[in-house]
Amino acid sequence: MLKITKLNKAYSNHRALTDVDLVVPKGVIFGLLGPNGAGKTTLIRIINQIIEQDSGSVEIDGKTLSPDDIRKIGYLPEERGLYKKMTVWDQLIYFARLKGLESSEAKQKVKSWLDKLEIAGWREKKVEDLSKGMAQKVQFISTVIHEPGLLILDEPFSGFDPVNAEIIKNEILELKAKGTTVILSTHRMESVELLCDHVAMINKSRKILDGTIREVKNSFRPEVFSVVLTQLSADLPYDWQVLKSEDGLFHFSLSLNGRTPNQALKELMEYGEVLEFKEQIPSMEEIFIHQVKGTSYE
Amino acid sequence: MNKIFLVIQREYLARVKKKSFLIATLLTPLIFPAIMGVFVWIAVSEKENQSLRIIEVIDETDLFFMESSEQYAFTSSVNDPEEAKKMVQQGERYGFLYIPKINLTNPKGIQYYGIENPSMSLMGYLESSLKRKIEDQRLYEKGIDPSILKEIRTQVSIQSVTLGESGEEKINDATVNYAIGFLAGILIYIFIFVYGNQIMQGVIEEKSSRIVEILVSSLKPFQLMMGKIVGIGAVGLTQFLIWVVLIGTLTTLVTGVLGMQMPQQQAMELASPEMAQATPDSSELADILMVIQGIDFVAIVVSFIIYFLGGYLLYGALFAAVGSAVDAPSDAQQFMFPITIPLIVAYMGLFVFVLQEPNSTTSFWLSVIPLTSPIAMMGRISYGVPFWELTLSIGLLILGFLFTTWLAGKIYRIGILMHGTKPTYKILWKWIRSSQ
Numbered sequence: 001m002l003k004i005t006k007l008n009k010a011y012s013n014h015r016a017l018t019d020v021d022l023v024v025p026k027g028v029i030f031g032l033l034g035p036n037g038a039g040k041t042t043l044i045r046i047i048n049q050i051i052e053q054d055s056g057s058v059e060i061d062g063k064t065l066s067p068d069d070i071r072k073i074g075y076l077p078e079e080r081g082l083y084k085k086m087t088v089w090d091q092l093i094y095f096a097r098l099k100g101l102e103s104s105e106a107k108q109k110v111k112s113w114l115d116k117l118e119i120a121g122w123r124e125k126k127v128e129d130l131s132k133g134m135a136q137k138v139q140f141i142s143t144v145i146h147e148p149g150l151l152i153l154d155e156p157f158s159g160f161d162p163v164n165a166e167i168i169k170n171e172i173l174e175l176k177a178k179g180t181t182v183i184l185s186t187h188r189m190e191s192v193e194l195l196c197d198h199v200a201m202i203n204k205s206r207k208i209l210d211g212t213i214r215e216v217k218n219s220f221r222p223e224v225f226s227v228v229l230t231q232l233s234a235d236l237p238y239d240w241q242v243l244k245s246e247d248g249l250f251h252f253s254l255s256l257n258g259r260t261p262n263q264a265l266k267e268l269m270e271y272g273e274v275l276e277f278k279e280q281i282p283s284m285e286e287i288f289i290h291q292v293k294g295t296s297y298e
Numbered sequence: 299m300n301k302i303f304l305v306i307q308r309e310y311l312a313r314v315k316k317k318s319f320l321i322a323t324l325l326t327p328l329i330f331p332a333i334m335g336v337f338v339w340i341a342v343s344e345k346e347n348q349s350l351r352i353i354e355v356i357d358e359t360d361l362f363f364m365e366s367s368e369q370y371a372f373t374s375s376v377n378d379p380e381e382a383k384k385m386v387q388q389g390e391r392y393g394f395l396y397i398p399k400i401n402l403t404n405p406k407g408i409q410y411y412g413i414e415n416p417s418m419s420l421m422g423y424l425e426s427s428l429k430r431k432i433e434d435q436r437l438y439e440k441g442i443d444p445s446i447l448k449e450i451r452t453q454v455s456i457q458s459v460t461l462g463e464s465g466e467e468k469i470n471d472a473t474v475n476y477a478i479g480f481l482a483g484i485l486i487y488i489f490i491f492v493y494g495n496q497i498m499q500g501v502i503e504e505k506s507s508r509i510v511e512i513l514v515s516s517l518k519p520f521q522l523m524m525g526k527i528v529g530i531g532a533v534g535l536t537q538f539l540i541w542v543v544l545i546g547t548l549t550t551l552v553t554g555v556l557g558m559q560m561p562q563q564q565a566m567e568l569a570s571p572e573m574a575q576a577t578p579d580s581s582e583l584a585d586i587l588m589v590i591q592g593i594d595f596v597a598i599v600v601s602f603i604i605y606f607l608g609g610y611l612l613y614g615a616l617f618a619a620v621g622s623a624v625d626a627p628s629d630a631q632q633f634m635f636p637i638t639i640p641l642i643v644a645y646m647g648l649f650v651f652v653l654q655e656p657n658s659t660t661s662f663w664l665s666v667i668p669l670t671s672p673i674a675m676m677g678r679i680s681y682g683v684p685f686w687e688l689t690l691s692i693g694l695l696i697l698g699f700l701f702t703t704w705l706a707g708k709i710y711r712i713g714i715l716m717h718g719t720k721p722t723y724k725i726l727w728k729w730i731r732s733s734q
Contacts, residue, residue: 048515075515081508097304098516
């Protein structure tokens with residue numbers, strides 16, 4: 001769907017993107033991660049043709065990005081905005097037509113979306129009279145109204161209460177099922193693990209991580225096992241840090257340090273009864289924090 | 299192009315649909331006449347309520363007889379100046395005019411005493427009547443009969459006629475031209491400020507509410523900026539045209555009513571020129587009407603539209619650039635300076651040079667330089683401006699707004715995406731020079 005090659009962008013006082021390569025396959029939800037100021041917004045703005053790259057290329061469906069591709073992309077920026085004095089209806093028609101929809105088509109689509117998200121009763125209300133969650137729904141509709149093949153959502157769940165966040169999540173999954181490619185930029189790692197098929201992480205203008213969730217997690221297996229022992233028969237070595245001991249159960253984590261899991265298990269058996277021996281798979285959150293910290297003093 | 303049109307449409311409808319637009323459009327043409335009316339009414343009622351002011355006169359030459367007017371009465375009840383001063387102090391007299399024995403060829407030493415500072419009109423009245431009296435007296439001394447004096451006293455008013463190239467004569471009147479130039483110049487000045495500010499507010503609104511990020515993912519920043527400028531300009535033009543129609547209709551109605559009486563009088567004047575001379579007031583009125591009829595209002599309205607659009611586009615782009623550079627209207631002040639100064643120069647120039655001497659060198663330059671020409675040229679237009687000057691001025695104005703639009707576009711497309719930083723002129727310059 002989207003292929004980005006050697007993308008570079010510098011502002012007068014700092015580099016925003018350095019040689020970023022990225023491939024977003026069709027029909028996936030692609031998590032774009034990275035701390036604030038890493039270059040995510042710049043990348044998104046370049047894909048949206050709001051700003052131009054210094055060098056490198058962006059291809060969509062195998063062709064270099066052109067102004068006509070605006071119709072193919074739907075963009076929900078992190079900082080939302082609507083015209084306060086305009087009615088919901090006028091506003092959505094306006095955004096739809098700016099994306100290139102004909103008037104009749106726009107009307108029909110806006111109507112069906114308002115019905116779908118159950119806010120048809122609000123069509124003649126001005127945005128300033130809406131609640132925040134309601135305005136967010138309107139904003140979401142404005143992003144998807146032209147049925148873009150590529151949807152770029154920057155922190156889509158911020159400002160939603162759990163009920164509405166669920167509605168939006170389901171809409172995203174529904175769009176994905178219809179073949180829409182979604183780029184999801186967020187800090188909320190739980191939604192990344194829940195929704196994303198593929199992630200890439202940007203830090204300090206460079207891509208530092210890229211792959212499916214499983215690949216990323218596998219590459220970050222710290223080779224640490226969590227262990228529960230009982231009936232301790234000997235003193236534990238000092239470097240085994242006991243996390244918790246209660247009711248005769250000892251919880252601790254064990255680094256393999258070059259041993260195979262079986263070797264480690266054998267060793268453990270000499271100290272007591274092994275009740276639990278389980279590899280610690282890192283959460284995306286842990287990977288995120290680890291990566292950002294690890295690259296911050298390069 | 300289609301997208302610019304959508305933006306124009308939105309900007310236009312969002313403003314024209316507002317009640318405040320309707321109210322401002324309908325009321326403004328009435329406000330100025332209303333203010334004038336209130337002034338006249340106050341002046342008239344003040345005059346009516348004024349009690350007669352009595353002024354004591356001591357005339358040691360025994361030559362002057364001061365004629366009383368509606369406001370002032372003159373008496374001579376005492377001969378001692380000190381006594382007269384006392385009367386003023388005690389409030390028995392409003393003032394005291396003291397005419398010592400003076401040399402008529404060089405009248406000096408005439409004094410006026412009062413508790414209040416005398417008004418300009420009182421001093422003017424005293425001076426002019428004394429002057430006439432002295433002149434009369436001197437002529438009399440030279441042996442001229444006062445009755446002859448009265449006979450030869452005349453009033454002169456010059457009728458100014460301009461000759462067209464093809465020999466047609468047009469009566470004009472500096473006062474009427476002044477009024478038209480004054481109104482048109484001020485109107486352009488107000489229009490540029492009011493609508494320029496609307497552009498700036500609109501840009502700041504889109505920027506601070508972050509709508510702009512969504513908008514520029516759908517269309518180019520330049521399209522957005524131009525759409526906004528043109529849309530708001532169309533609102534201004536609509537307002538102006540409504541005013542022209544309103545005032546046109548009102549004028550036709552008023553002249554229609556006056557017209558019932560006018561033709562007879564004019565016919566009379568035409569039939570007997572002596573009679574017309576005998577009633578100078580009515581002929582003056584007829585002259586002004588002829589002058590007004592002689593003015594090419596279509597040309598003035600057309601050039602107003604041209605200069606309004608040109609000036610508006612020129613300054614509108616700058617207003618848009620300022621709006622894009624700041625986060626809130628309160629930050630805009632520092633960048634307003636380069637916009638306000640030329641406008642104020644043009645405004646001052648209109649009064650100091652253009653309306654006084656429409657064809658002077660300064661007036662020429664003010665009406666040719668694009669930053670000041672919309673206001674200055676409107677001040678000159680009713681006096682008649684050579685065609686080549688008009689062409690030059692409009693041509694430069696077009697170049698001017700192309701330049702400011704280009705400049706503003708460069709600032710705008712970067713400015714609208716910048717948040718939280720307070721830009722300086724140096725940064726703006728960087729934006730202008732950067733390719734992206």
